[in-house]
Amino acid sequence: MLLALDRVTSYYGKTPILKEVGFDLPQGQCLCVLGRNGVGKTTLLRTIMGLTDRASGAIRVEGEAIERAPTHKRAKYGLGYIPQGRQILPQFTVEENILLGTFARSDGARGVPDLCLSLFPYLAENLHRKAGLLSGGQQQQLAIARALATNPRILLLDEPTEGIQPNIVAEIGQTLRRLNRELGITLILTEQHIKVARKLGDAFLMMENGRIVARGPIGEMTDELIERHMTI
Amino acid sequence: MHLLDAVPLINALILGLSIASIWLIAALGLTIIYGTVGVINMAHGEFIMVGAYTSYALQSSIGLPFLLCLPASFAVVALVGLVIERGLIRYLYNRPLDTLLATWGVSLVLMQGVRLIFGSDPKYIAVPQIFQDNLAFGPFGLSVFRLVVIAITAAVVAATAWLFYRTRFGMQVRAVMQNKEMAASFGIDADRVYMITFAIGAGLAGLAGSLFGVLAIVLPTMGTAYVVQAFLVVVVGGGSLVGSVAAAGLTGELQSVFALFSNDTFARFLLYVLIVVFLRFRPRGLFAVAKARR
Numbered sequence: 001m002l003l004a005l006d007r008v009t010s011y012y013g014k015t016p017i018l019k020e021v022g023f024d025l026p027q028g029q030c031l032c033v034l035g036r037n038g039v040g041k042t043t044l045l046r047t048i049m050g051l052t053d054r055a056s057g058a059i060r061v062e063g064e065a066i067e068r069a070p071t072h073k074r075a076k077y078g079l080g081y082i083p084q085g086r087q088i089l090p091q092f093t094v095e096e097n098i099l100l101g102t103f104a105r106s107d108g109a110r111g112v113p114d115l116c117l118s119l120f121p122y123l124a125e126n127l128h129r130k131a132g133l134l135s136g137g138q139q140q141q142l143a144i145a146r147a148l149a150t151n152p153r154i155l156l157l158d159e160p161t162e163g164i165q166p167n168i169v170a171e172i173g174q175t176l177r178r179l180n181r182e183l184g185i186t187l188i189l190t191e192q193h194i195k196v197a198r199k200l201g202d203a204f205l206m207m208e209n210g211r212i213v214a215r216g217p218i219g220e221m222t223d224e225l226i227e228r229h230m231t232i
Numbered sequence: 233m234h235l236l237d238a239v240p241l242i243n244a245l246i247l248g249l250s251i252a253s254i255w256l257i258a259a260l261g262l263t264i265i266y267g268t269v270g271v272i273n274m275a276h277g278e279f280i281m282v283g284a285y286t287s288y289a290l291q292s293s294i295g296l297p298f299l300l301c302l303p304a305s306f307a308v309v310a311l312v313g314l315v316i317e318r319g320l321i322r323y324l325y326n327r328p329l330d331t332l333l334a335t336w337g338v339s340l341v342l343m344q345g346v347r348l349i350f351g352s353d354p355k356y357i358a359v360p361q362i363f364q365d366n367l368a369f370g371p372f373g374l375s376v377f378r379l380v381v382i383a384i385t386a387a388v389v390a391a392t393a394w395l396f397y398r399t400r401f402g403m404q405v406r407a408v409m410q411n412k413e414m415a416a417s418f419g420i421d422a423d424r425v426y427m428i429t430f431a432i433g434a435g436l437a438g439l440a441g442s443l444f445g446v447l448a449i450v451l452p453t454m455g456t457a458y459v460v461q462a463f464l465v466v467v468v469g470g471g472s473l474v475g476s477v478a479a480a481g482l483t484g485e486l487q488s489v490f491a492l493f494s495n496d497t498f499a500r501f502l503l504y505v506l507i508v509v510f511l512r513f514r515p516r517g518l519f520a521v522a523k524a525r526r
Contacts, residue, residue: 049417071416081417089410100407103400104419110400150418 002027002186003154008057010047017043019210030180030187032197035207036230041190042084045156049081050074075104080152084159086143090132094123097131097142101149116145137168157189161196176200239371244492250378252484253385258458259465259476261436267471268405268429271331275339276462277455279434283309283441284450285346288355298359305442306435313434317427347452355450381443393473468507470517478518
C-alpha cells in the first residue's frame with residue numbers, strides 16, 4: 001500500500017477535528033475526499049503533511065511510519081502538497097516558486113523539471129514574473145508545478161478547482177488525469193465538484209463531522225449518498 | 233558660488249559616508265535577525281562588545297594581526313549566538329515579548345561576564361601604522377581607518393546580499409520569511425534556517441565590534457553606544473537589507489550635514505526629531521517587509 005492511515009485523530013488546540021480516520025491508498029489510484037464545508041477534508045490533508053497541532057494514530061508511506069516526522073521531513077517521502085488557496089509565495093518569481101519544490105527531492109536535482117514546463121506553457125514563458133501577479137488559474141498551475149518539482153509519488157490536492165473560472169476547471173481536471181493515468185502519480189484530492197470527482201476518481205471517501213461515513217469505488221457514489229452528505 | 237565655499241560641505245558628506253558605514257555595519261546583524269527570525273535582539277550591542285573583546289584578547293594574548301582578528305571575532309560571536317539561540321531563543325519564537333525580555337537578560341549576563349573576566353578598565357585594539365594615517369586629496373581628507381571601515385562595510389553588505397539573494401540557502405530563508413508552513417511542506421527546515429541566520433547575525437555584530445574597538449575604546453558598556461543607532465537604522469529602514477542600507481546612508485549624511493551647521497549633539501537631537509516625525513507618517517519604515525509568518 002502506498003499510503004495508509006490507521007485510526008488517525010488530529011487536533012487543533014484541544015479540539016479533535018479529524019476522528020479515527022483510516023484508509024488505504026494503492027499505488028496509481030485517485031482517491032476523492034468529499035463532504036460539506038468544515039467536515040475535516042482540509043484537516044485530513046494537513047494531518048498527512050504534519051501541519052496540525054497534534055495527531056495520534058499511524059500514517060505510513062510504503063510501510064514506513066511518518067507520523068512522528070516533522071513536516072519538512074515528510075515532504076521527502078514523496079508527498080507533493082497543493083494546499084487550499086494555492087499559497088504560492090507572492091514575492092518569489094514563478095521560477096523560484098517551482099524551485100521551492102526541489103528542496104523536497106531526495107535525488108538532489110536542482111533545476112526546474114522539464115515536466116513542469118511542458119505541462120504548463122504559460123509558466124514556461126513567464127518564469128521571471130512575480131508569482132503574486134498571476135491569476136487564480138495560473139497560480140493553481142504554479143502550485144501543481146511546484147508540487148511536481150518535488151518528484152512526488154503522491155499528490156495531495158486541496159480543492160484544486162475552487163475559485164477558478166469554469167473553462168480552466170476542465171483544463172486542470174485534464175492535467176490531473178494525465179498525471180494520474182499517464183505518469184502513474186497517485187492522487188488524493190478533496191473536491192466540491194461532483195463532476196470532477198466522477199471523471200477523475202477511482203475511489204471516494206465521504207466525510208461528515210470529522211469521520212468517514214461512506215467509502216468505495218467511485219461507481220458506488222450514488223446520487224442518494226451525495227444527497228445525504230453533500231447537499232445543504 | 234566659489235569652489236572653496238563647497239569644501240566644508242563636501243568634507244561633511246565624506247564624513248557622513250563614514251558615519252553611515254559605521255551605523256550600517258552596527259545594524260547589519262540586527263537587520264537580518266529581525267527581518268528573518270523576527271526576534272528583536274536586545275543583546276545586539278553586547279554581541280558587538282564581545283566581538284571587540286575577542287579581538288582585544290586574541291591580539292594581546294597570541295598577537296593575532298588585526299586583519300585576522302576580524303574573521304576571528306565573527307566566528308567567536310557567531311558561536312556565542314548559536315549557543316544562545318539553541319539554548320534559549322528557539323523556545324521563544326512564538327512569544328515576541330518574551331524574546332525581548334530574554335535577550336535583555338542575555339545582554340546583562342554578557343556585560344557582567346566580560347566585566348568579571350576583563351575588568352572595567354578600558355582596553356585598546358592596535359592596528360597597523362598605515363591605518364592610523366590620514367588620507368588627503370587637496371582640501372578633502374579622511375583617516376585611513378575610516379576608509380577601511382567603509383570598504384569592509386561595503387564588502388560585508390555585498391556578501392550578505394549575495395548569501396540571501398543568490399544562494400540556495402538564501403532562497404530557503406526568503407521562503408521561510410514568506411510562508412513558514414509552505415516552506416516546511418517543501419522540505420525546508422525552518423528551525424535550522426533560524427539557527428543559522430541568528431548565528432550569522434551575531435557574527436556580523438562581532439565583526440562590527442572588532443572595528444569599533446579601534447574607532448573607540450573597548451569597554452563592557454560600549455555596546456549601548458552603538459545599539460541605539462543600530463535600532464534606528466533598522467526601524468527607519470523597515471527591517472530589510474536594502475532598507476537598512478538606505479536608512480544608514482540617509483541618517484549618517486543628515487547627522488554629518490546638521491553637525492556642520494551646529495554641533496554633534498544638536499545634530500543628533502535634530503536627527504532624532506526628524507525620525508520621530510518620519511515614523512509618524514511611515515510607521516513601518518522606508519521598505520516594509522511583508523509579514524506572513526506564523
